Amino acid sequence: MKRALNKIENIKIDIKPCKVAQYGWLNFSINIGDKTIHVSASCVYDPFYDLLSWLEKIAQGYKRYVFTINEEKTYVEFDFISFCEVDMLRIKDTGKSGLVIETCVDKYQLVREFYTSFLKFYRSDNYNKEKNEIYYLYEKIEDNMNTSALFYFKSTLTYMLSLNKKDLSYLFLYFYFEKITCNNDYYETNFKHFIQYAKQNRKKYKIDIENWYFKDFDKKTYFEKIETLNDVLHKECNTTCGFRLKNFKSETLEDYIFKNRKKREDYYHNIYFDYEIIDELYDKEYLGQLKVNVYVDDIQILERYYLDLNALYFCTKENGEHRLFTCSCGVEECGGIWKTPYTKISDNELIWHIYEPKNYIFVFEKAQVEDALADLEKRMRKDKSMEEWKKIELGLTGNVSEFLGA
Numbered sequence: 001m002k003r004a005l006n007k008i009e010n011i012k013i014d015i016k017p018c019k020v021a022q023y024g025w026l027n028f029s030i031n032i033g034d035k036t037i038h039v040s041a042s043c044v045y046d047p048f049y050d051l052l053s054w055l056e057k058i059a060q061g062y063k064r065y066v067f068t069i070n071e072e073k074t075y076v077e078f079d080f081i082s083f084c085e086v087d088m089l090r091i092k093d094t095g096k097s098g099l100v101i102e103t104c105v106d107k108y109q110l111v112r113e114f115y116t117s118f119l120k121f122y123r124s125d126n127y128n129k130e131k132n133e134i135y136y137l138y139e140k141i142e143d144n145m146n147t148s149a150l151f152y153f154k155s156t157l158t159y160m161l162s163l164n165k166k167d168l169s170y171l172f173l174y175f176y177f178e179k180i181t182c183n184n185d186y187y188e189t190n191f192k193h194f195i196q197y198a199k200q201n202r203k204k205y206k207i208d209i210e211n212w213y214f215k216d217f218d219k220k221t222y223f224e225k226i227e228t229l230n231d232v233l234h235k236e237c238n239t240t241c242g243f244r245l246k247n248f249k250s251e252t253l254e255d256y257i258f259k260n261r262k263k264r265e266d267y268y269h270n271i272y273f274d275y276e277i278i279d280e281l282y283d284k285e286y287l288g289q290l291k292v293n294v295y296v297d298d299i300q301i302l303e304r305y306y307l308d309l310n311a312l313y314f315c316t317k318e319n320g321e322h323r324l325f326t327c328s329c330g331v332e333e334c335g336g337i338w339k340t341p342y343t344k345i346s347d348n349e350l351i352w353h354i355y356e357p358k359n360y361i362f363v364f365e366k367a368q369v370e371d372a373l374a375d376l377e378k379r380m381r382k383d384k385s386m387e388e389w390k391k392i393e394l395g396l397t398g399n400v401s402e403f404l405g406a
């Protein structure tokens, strides 16, 4: 039977959360036409770096690129071929099903579907970050400090190297097993307290302190000491070897996805917001600061920046410059943005021109932006009381309750 060469099938990825019984596995299925291939990704052979580079190669115009997922005993092979402007994909399952899918694909649809499916899954409640994501000691420290781990260790290194191996062991026992709250400015006092606490509670850790990471530390050269500290900080402090979906991020793919979508029938960009509260540990008046994250077509944009909700609200009302993205302190320039985004409303459209730190033009349906903002507000009202929102900062001088009350 003759088959039309150019029958293009859409790819659909469906990711299922890990159940407890499947600890350390991530299952997903790839649906193409009426066929489905199931993949069990093992965290021992975390395939997500290779998946990213496979997608990047396709986006960059490679004519052929193969990548394989190791399911421990079986393999799933992905073979992309571009020949005479026809893009083809073959997926081969060497496992029980022995299934092979061979199809013509839309390269753009393939890249976007694979990339955004895993981004969405990572953000969803289905992905249990604590159980399934590897968590390194330096990240635990960073997450609980008022500074970056790198900066922290740089400034405390001399102090650490002056400690004997026992005290250093106790300090890291504390980092490893206890909840860390530490202010960089008072680290010496904090550290002394940590060491003291770990010494007194040594029994509960069930660790042979003599053979803990700093065995023979006192005899080591400076280089070896730094090497040891570096090794310890890169130990995982949850008990899974885990995936690193946190790093499933590619500027190459994001640029490709934004640049090539114009020709598509999905003319409007889609916007979505979520938020986090950045803890302010040393101020009792405030619980923290609101950080709103912005996703366009499921891709987080300007992730270092804080979205100003008031500016967002006004950009749906009037044309002009709106300081949408700022530094955590609320100042645009402080975050390195010198050219304020220009936004324009026409009929039912809202256009964002963003110039810095990256150039973007997004065309939204105005109603979709308003709906997304209303939906965000609804979730915020549900999550916390107005009393709590009063204690959470928004932008330069305000608090969140003022915005929600408005």
Ligand SMILES: [Zn+2]
Pocket: 327, 328, 329, 330, 331, 334, 335
């Ligand atoms: Zn600032």
